[in-house]
Amino acid sequence: MTHAATANLPFKVHDIRVEGLQRLPVEKVYAALPIQAGDSIDHDQVADAVKRLFATGNFEDVQLGRDGDDLVVIVSERPTIAKIDISGNKSIDEDNLRKGLKQAGLVEGEVYQRSTLQAIAGELQRQYVSQGRYGADIQTKSVALPRNRVELKIEIYEGKAARIRDINIVGNTLFDDDTLLKDFELKPSHFWSFIKGDDKYSREKLSGDLERLRSYYLDRGYINFSIESTQVSVTPDRKNVFITINVAEGEQYTVNDVKLAGDLVVDENQLRPLLVIKKGQVFSQQLVTYTSDLIKRRLGNEGYTFAEVHGVEQDTGSDNNTVDVTFYVDPGNKVYVRRINFTGNAKTDDEVLRRELRQFEQAPANTSLIDLSRQRLQRLGYFSTVDADTPRVPNSDDLVDVDYKVEEQPSGSIGANVGYSDSSGFIFGANVTQNNWRGTGNRVSFALSRSDVRDSYSFSHYNPYYTLDGVSRGFSLFYSKIDFDQTSVASYAADRLGGSVTFGYPISEYSRLSFGATYEKTDITTGDYVAYDIYQFLDEYGDKFNEYKGNISLQTSTLNRGVLPDRGWSSTLGLEVAVPGSDYGFYKLNWSGQKYFPLTRRWTVRTRGEVGYGDGYGQDKSLPFFENYYSGGIGSVRGYESRSLGPRSPGMIYVDNGTVDPSPDPVGGNLLTEASLELIFPTPFAPDSRSVRTFLFADAGNVFQTEFNDAADNVSWNEMRTSVGVGLTWLTAIGPLSFDLAKPLNDQPGDDTEVFQFSLGQVF
Structure with missing residues (x-):
């Protein structure tokens, strides 16, 4: 700090x-200068003025001088920061690093101060030391x-x-080191450390491990446990x-009594079971x-959304090491919901969520x-995450808003195909399934496929809120036809025409009872060759069927998500009957x-698990072959x-002359009987992603014929087929993709095995 000589003081400016x-701008100097024209100044006022100008941080040097009766202020400005270049940082993100620099005043365009830069260097050094x-x-x-x-x-x-x-x-005398260190995040170097990285010292991780150590003892009754010191x-x-x-374990304590105190706005008899x-x-x-959380x-x-419950233990002072535990309840004000936001x-649509x-x-406001x-929003399947928050309304003690933050994910699939085959000629197909059609919450699906041989069309619509009470309605229409004159395909084809309607009624928060009716007209057309069993059936019952079906089902689900859940269970029990009047x-x-x-x-x-059983009734002896179950x-x-x-x-029998091909x-x-066991584990390349799932699996299942004319096969559980493998499901923009690599364990001669399988549009 330098003063110019200010001779002949005092004087009037x-x-x-x-x-x-x-x-x-000169105004910044005038604003900081405590002297104005017309003031009489002395040495003390000059010294104070210099201090104030330096305090602005804008100047490296300040001098005050006198030119006649004029006060001359000579300044040397500090340089401004034109650019900050950071290199070499990998473990600390550059954005976070620049935020720290900004908080310290080192920002492009601001005044540069050497002392601040030196302090930042020291702080960075400390951060890296904390990482080991x-x-x-x-x-x-x-x-x-x-x-x-400056740069x-x-x-x-x-x-x-x-x-x-x-x-x-x-x-430690009560527990050995291996037991206490088992839950530590930090580990001494071991074989897998080069993958896990758990042997790299970090001050923050050590602090977390010390808290885990403290909790280990406190959860086992050692209330006086303390960590005396830590040396690195x-x-x-x-x-x-x-x-x-270094630890001091202390003595183990048991509970002498558990009490409730404070303002018990809920009857104590209702709170006691929560202890x-x-x-x-x-x-x-x-x-x-845990008890405090249950009471809250x-x-x-x-x-009482913002209730506070504190559990406090107090030594009874007896020789048998006991404590009394008292839960102090402060309910606060009763809170009401002002507004719910999404x-x-x-x-x-907002209505779909509400x-x-x-x-x-x-x-x-009710926490439950x-x-x-x-x-319920998560179970819709439209969102990958749903978070809820209850912020207070400003300037109010008894009002909150409920804010639901959702993250949308693909909720359907789309596909198309164009091709050519010798048997079918040119093929064109398209299909769309959308579980949240145009944001309305309705499920819409339509598909078409056309070729020289086969035409098929289908459409379905499902409205989960056909009425405001949650009654659902769904309907579908379908048509398919094969022209055997244009192909040499063997076996048979079923031309189908029909439609269905279904209504569902909620009977509880998690269960729904559905009723439906379906009409289906089926015309069976055979090729040159047809399976012998099917040939016998058609010979006895004909090849045209009009079916009027009624169905009822009970669906229950507590799954936590509509797509790729990982908690809860679901079950569907259904009965379908071709009613009298059907062929x-x-x-x-x-x-x-x-x-x-x-x-x-x-x-x-x-x-x-899945089990299905079908049979004929009345004069009809068995389940028709075109309604059979299939597996695999x-x-x-x-x-x-x-x-x-x-x-x-x-x-296979040749239709024209009855010749049988074996x-x-x-x-x-x-x-039908099927069962699966899957172990779902974090996806290696996306461990926290909810749109990708990897799993190991074991499958078992088969279908059996319990009665089919004179050729009935007896059910033999030894015929169950099994397999193991690994799979991946990925929610993409065009629908869920599933890939499986499987190894059959007990395939028999004649079985059609397939190691790699994939599907688009289904989630399992």
Whole structure:
């Protein structure tokens, strides 16, 4: 700090003149200068003025002088930062690094201060040390540019993180080191460390591990447990560290009594069952926290959304090491919902989301209903994530808003194909399935396929809220026809024409009862060759059937998501009957279900089962062959070709003269049994993604014919086919893609196996 000589003081200032400014306006100097024209000044006032100008941070040098009766202020401006160049940083993201620089005042366009840059270098050095990078080196320099500007260069050499050679706990007599270190995130170097990276020292990770250690003892009754000290020793080459943790375990305590105190707005008899920590138990901090959360949730169900519950243990002072646990309840004000808001639903109509809600506006805020509403939105299958928040309304103690944030995901599939085959000629096909048609929540599907041989069309529509009470309605139309005059394809074809309508009624929060009716006209056309069993059936019953079917089903689902769930279960039990008046009387009874068993947050076991049985009734002796069950393929028993398992015809008969060719052909059966076991695990390249799922699987299943004229096969469970493999399902923009690699375990001669299988548009 330099003062120009200010001789002949004091004097009365006639005018003030500023010299040396390059980019700053003169007004900034006048604003900081505590002297005005007409003031009489002395040495103290001059010194104060210089201090104030320096305090602005804009000047490297300030001088005050006198020219007659004029005060002359001569300044030398600090340079401005034209550019900040950062290089060498890998473990610290550059965006985060620049945010830190901005908070410290180092921003392009601002005044440059050397002391700040030096402080930043020191702080960066400390951050790298906290990551165990003891060899990190931070070099900073400024490069002068024209017009009083500088370019700052921050060159970082991060070095390698020091590896943990040993973690030693001192003072533990109740539990050995291996037991206590099992839940640590940090580990001494081991064989898999080069993949997991868990042997790289980090101060933050060590802090987390120390909290886990403390919780381990507190959850086992050692309320006086303490960590006395922690030492981290670095080897001279800075490549390895040794961690020593000194602990004092104390005595184990049991619970003498559990009490409730405070403002119990809910009857104590209703809160008592929520006390999961009991008299006589070993004290556990985890149970205390869990109990507090249960009580807060119960109060939240009554509208006390911001209730506070604190569990406090107090030594009884007895010789038997016991504590009293008291839960102090502060319910706060009862809270009401002012408004419910949605964000993220760019495609889905607001009405579609609101009809799933169980928490309403202007009603008391209910924690359970808010969470149930979130679950119902998640089960729609339109969103990959749904989060709920309850911010307070500003300047109000008894109002909250409920904000649901959703992230939309693909909820349908689309496909098209163009091709040519010798048997069918030119082929054109297109299909679209959309579970959230134009954001209305309706499911629409249509498909068409045309070729020289086959034409098929189908359309279906499902409205889950046909009425405001949640009654659903669905209908479908379908038509397909094959021209055998244009092909030499053997076997048979079923020309179909029909439609169906279904109504569903909610009978609980998780269950729905559905009723439906279907009309279907089936014309069977045979080629030159047809399966012998089918030939016999057509010879006895003819080849034209008009079927009037009624169906009823009970569907229950507690799945946490509509697509790729990993929690909950679902079940569907259905009965379909061809009613009197149909050309052929039969019924089909089906059950399918799945359940998820979480092992950890990311690992889940899924079980799936399906059973189906059909038969004729009255004079009709068996299930017609065109209603048979089939098994095999993706979503069924993987590793075997689609619809290839089960009974096979004794041979193919030449229709013109009755000659039988002994080549067998799958004909399906009237009894279906399938089961699957899957282990769902984090996808290696996208462990946190909800749009990709990887799994190991084991499948078993087959179809059987329990009665079919004189050629009936007996059911033999030894005929169950099994397979194992690995699969992946990926939700893409055009629909879910599933890929499976499967290995059949007990395939028999004649089975059609298939190692690689994929599908588009189905999720299993």
